[in-house]
Amino acid sequence: MTSASADRPGAAVRVSGARKSFGGREVLGGVDFSIGRGEVVSLIGPSGAGKSTMLRCLTLLDTLDQGSISYGDLVVCSGDDGARYDRAAMRAARMRFGLVFQDYNLFPHRTVLQNVMDAPVVVQGRDRMEVESQARELIATLDLAEHADKVPCQLSGGQQQRVAIARALCMNPDVMYFDEATSALDPRLTKDMHDLIRQLADKGMAVGIVTHEMGFAQTVSDRVCLLFDGQIVEDGSPEQLLEHPRDERSRIFLSLSAD
Numbered sequence: 001m002t003s004a005s006a007d008r009p010g011a012a013v014r015v016s017g018a019r020k021s022f023g024g025r026e027v028l029g030g031v032d033f034s035i036g037r038g039e040v041v042s043l044i045g046p047s048g049a050g051k052s053t054m055l056r057c058l059t060l061l062d063t064l065d066q067g068s069i070s071y072g073d074l075v076v077c078s079g080d081d082g083a084r085y086d087r088a089a090m091r092a093a094r095m096r097f098g099l100v101f102q103d104y105n106l107f108p109h110r111t112v113l114q115n116v117m118d119a120p121v122v123v124q125g126r127d128r129m130e131v132e133s134q135a136r137e138l139i140a141t142l143d144l145a146e147h148a149d150k151v152p153c154q155l156s157g158g159q160q161q162r163v164a165i166a167r168a169l170c171m172n173p174d175v176m177y178f179d180e181a182t183s184a185l186d187p188r189l190t191k192d193m194h195d196l197i198r199q200l201a202d203k204g205m206a207v208g209i210v211t212h213e214m215g216f217a218q219t220v221s222d223r224v225c226l227l228f229d230g231q232i233v234e235d236g237s238p239e240q241l242l243e244h245p246r247d248e249r250s251r252i253f254l255s256l257s258a259d
Contacts, residue, residue, distance in 0.1 A: 010036055011034040011035060011036050011037075011070075011206075012035055012036060012037045012071065012072060012096075012174050012175050012205075012206035013034060013035050013058065013069070013070070013071050013072075013097070013208070014033075014034040014068075014069070014070045015031060015032065015033040015034065015054075015057075015058065015067065015068070015069050016032050016067055016068045017030050017031075017032065017066060017067035017068065017080065018030065018031040018032075018033070018054070018057065018064050018066070018067035018068075018069075019031075019064060019065050019066040019067055020050075020053055020057060020062070020064055020065050021065055026230055027050045027053045027230050028050050028053055028054060028057070028064070028230045029229070029230035029231050030067075030231065031050075031054065031067075031227070031230070031231060031232055032232070033054070033225065033232065035175065035206040035207070035208050036206060037174070037204050037205070037206050038201050038202070038203075038204045038205070038206070039201065039206055039207070039222045039223065040197055040198070040201045040209065040220055040221050040222050040223075041206075041207070041208055041209070041221060041223045041224070042208075042209040042210075042211055042216075042217035042220070042221040042223075042224045042225070042238075043055075043208065043209065043210050043211075043225050043227055044211060044214065044217055044224060044226055044227070045226050045227035045228055045253070046228065046253055049227045049228050049229065049230070050227050050229075050230045051210045051227055052179075052210065054210075054227065055099075055177060055179060055208075055210050057069070058097075058177065058208070059097060059099050059177060060076070060090055060093065060094060063077070063083060063085060064077060064083040065082065065083060066079065066080065066081070066082055066083050067079075067080075067083055068083070071092075071093045071096045071097065071174065071175065072096070072174065074089055074092055074093055074096070075089060076089045076090055076093045077089075094123075095123075095124065095171065095173075096173055096174045096175060097173050097174065097175040097176070097177060098167075098168030098169060098171050098173035098175070098176045098177070099168060099176075099177045099179070100161070100164045100165055100168055100176070100177070100178045100179065100181065101164065101179055102179040102180040102183060104152075104160045104161055104163070104164040105164070106152040106160060106163055106164060106167075107152075108151065108152055108153060109151065110151065111148065111149050111150060111151055112139060112144060112147050112148050112149070112150055112151075112152075112155070112163050112166075113132070113135055113136070113139065113148045113149065115152070115163055115167055116135040116138065116139060116163065116166045116167045116170050117131050117132060117135045117170065118167075119167065119170070119171055120134075120135075120170050120171055123171075124171065131170065134170055135166070135170050136148070138166040138169055138170055139163075139166055141166075142162040142163075142165060142166050142196075143162070144159060144162055144163065144166065147159060157185075158185055158186075158189045161181075161185070161193075165196070173205070174205065174206060175205070175206040175207070175208065176200060176205055176206070176207050176208070177207075177208045177209075177210075178197070178207070178208070178209045178210070178211075179210050180210060180211055180212065180213075181193050181197070181209055181211060181216070182211070182213050182216050183211075183212070183213070190216065193216075194216065194219060194220050197209070197220050198220065201222070209221070212257075214242060214254070214257050217238065217242070218238040218239075218242050219238075221238050222237070223235065223236065223237060223238075224236065224237070224238050224241045224242065226241060226245075226247075226250050226253070228247075228249050228250070228253065233247045233249055233250060234246065234247050234250045242254060
């Protein structure tokens with residue numbers, strides 16, 4: 001089943017006909033997917049449905065076997081008979097998205113400030129003074145100013161997550177991806193994450209979330225896509241999809257998730 005979202009104009013990221021197999025098993029079976037500027041889209045589904053593979057392909061940590069990926073007007077790969085990747089476009093695309101990993105992936109021997117500044121200086125080649133000014137502003141915005149000179153092991157899990165967010169935002173991306181954004185957060189921090197994501201969207205950023213948390217997806221998202229057996233079987237508003245699913249597989253999955 002294809003998704004109408006792939007036809008939306010002004011998409012910050014667009015995937016069409018995405019196919020990916022591992023060891024002869026098809027994990028993605030022709031997925032169409034997009035996120036518009038200023039839109040929050042959550043990708044949900046049972047374990048093994050292909051969510052992590054979709055995220056890895058979107059962030060170029062893995063490659064498609066077939067299909068296309070575009071970031072705005074930048075075509076990263078295309079091809080119905082095999083995805084052909086443009087290396088220059090891949091390098092450029094990596095400047096257009098940020099990713100907050102589930103386990104944060106901070107450099108353990110570097111301070112909060114150094115973690116946030118590293119990629120903009122080393123990868124983007126930006127001026128160190130300009131980057132430090134932006135990094136300190138982001139750190140303060142995320143209530144981390146007093147921790148700027150600490151290393152990750154001196155921080156709580158929630159604080160480490162905020163460092164990872166600041167690091168991603170310091171790259172000035174068009175698209176932000178969150179992998180299980182609230183899996184280790186208490187209710188107060190979950191609300192903070194909700195508010196932050198909505199603020200990013202209000203500023204025109206596209207936000208993609210992979211999550212098992214149905215309640216969080218329902219409250220934070222503009223759209224929810226349900227991936228099942230490597231295909232998007234539902235794509236709609238949180239109210240429509242989570243409260244009135246059309247596909248029988250969706251109804252079964254959501255009923256089990258609510259138990």
